[in-house]
Amino acid sequence: MSQDLLALSAEAQARGIGAGELSGEEVFEFWRVRAVEDELGAYLWVADENAGGSLPPVAVKDLFCVEGVPSSAGSRILDGYRPPYTATSVRNLIEGGAHVLGKTNQDEFAMGSSNENSAYGPVENPWDRTLVPGGSSGGSAAAVAGGTAPWAIGTDTGGSIRQPAALCGIVGLKPTYGAVSRYGMIAFASSLDQCGPLTRDVTDAALMLRLLEGRDPCDSTCVGIEGDIALPSAERLDGLRFGVWGLEEEGLEAGVADVCRAAIGRIEELGGGVQEIQLPDAGHGLSAYYVIAPAEASANLARYDGVRYGLRSTDDGDLTSLYEQTRHDGFGDEVKRRIMIGTYALSSGYYDAYYGKAQKVRTRIVEDFRAAFEQVDFVVTPTSPTVAFKLGERTADPLAMYLSDYFTVPMSLAGIPAVSIPAGLSDGLPVGLQIAGPAFSEARILDAAHALERAIGFEGVPRT
């Protein structure tokens, strides 16, 4: 029985519970034990009580506030913090029948692409434990791929759901900005942050999105998705047009490009039209992103001052000294770097040159996608330029780490939805293919991804 559960998608488990073949309690307990026994560093906290539920329980990235449950966003400055309220997205899941299984490890404040910036240690990739799982939602991705969670949620600011999903061989969806509430998500960059599912397959992602999305009076930028999100059923791609971008980019691994080309060949076999597409300014996305995101972060992280919650360092000095020492002790290197970049970019005399220009590049990228979607229904790219890399390999070179986000950042800047699905293996490691569509086209993206997923027939190897 227990090994059977491991073989089932979350949606199949939900059907089993609905049909009375499984009980919510036995499903919860199965996954709870799996989570407790996790050896990859994927969890920072696991539920000690069985909450049952009409859906399988969900692993939640640490930066989601859950009432009474440690929620540190992977940071020392929030060590031991237990929020007095629960994030809307998590509440939506609970009300839908999916209770919290545990809190997953992540890069501190979601800043990173390898999960090595967590104050609580790295996460290992279940495909090869000497490799990173990607980031920043590395714990959520490793838990789902490694079979210690049936499904999970993460957040994506510049690729933090899609890139770890790609590196761990699972599905990751970043919804349209404004589809899912950000209330109770510990903020990184507020104009970009978005919550979404990390799941075994596309159907599970659709089922979870259905629970997550919706207007929220506590987040005035959240408008929800109009209409129902049906579970995907498409088996063909006839009449749909796919625009391919990025396969000739410098820095793209040959093995990754080959797997993506093969998957694009599948699109054609399924009746989809494929053409190359130009996104002239998308290549500048990283530069714009690494101004905008740190700028917003430097403002958002001003709240960690040792006064209202979290760490306080005392040094017998005055109030300013308390602020400075607390932030010195509580933040890790990458967070400090981004606060510095952001503060610099927003400082007097530099604002127009950096932040102002970056926002104009953002406009150009929005326009690039708008033009593309006049010619095609979807834009298809590799999710990550490389497969999973060695733990420690890029920690000494922040800029090299930032390049991991090259293909995912343009969609974030444009606020449009994009899913990463496993497209195959390169040297035995998973490769993700990214499919993006216009704002609020999640249902169409997932339908297309479903057809392609069936045709690719990817077999997740870990999860043992």
Add this chain to the structure above:
Amino acid sequence: MIDREQVLHVAKLARLRLTDAEVERMTGELSKILGHVEQIEALDLDGVEPTSHVVALENVLREDVPRESLPRERALEGAPDAAGDGFRVPSPGAS
């Protein structure tokens, strides 16, 4: 590009204490990152409107009905040094 003095100035603005070693490392790292970011300097962006928000939104208003907020004692629960009804801090001019 950014020099040591600028790093110290920005750290002060950000209320971030840095050790000498951190200042040293940060100077090099920030220069490299900003060097990459400055590629956008070369773009002709005259007449392009900046984008700060991607979803078209009208003002979002709710009914003006009072509702409960977080009780004070809950809000103070996570404080490192709560005193009475507030957060205790050292004097701004203690040193």
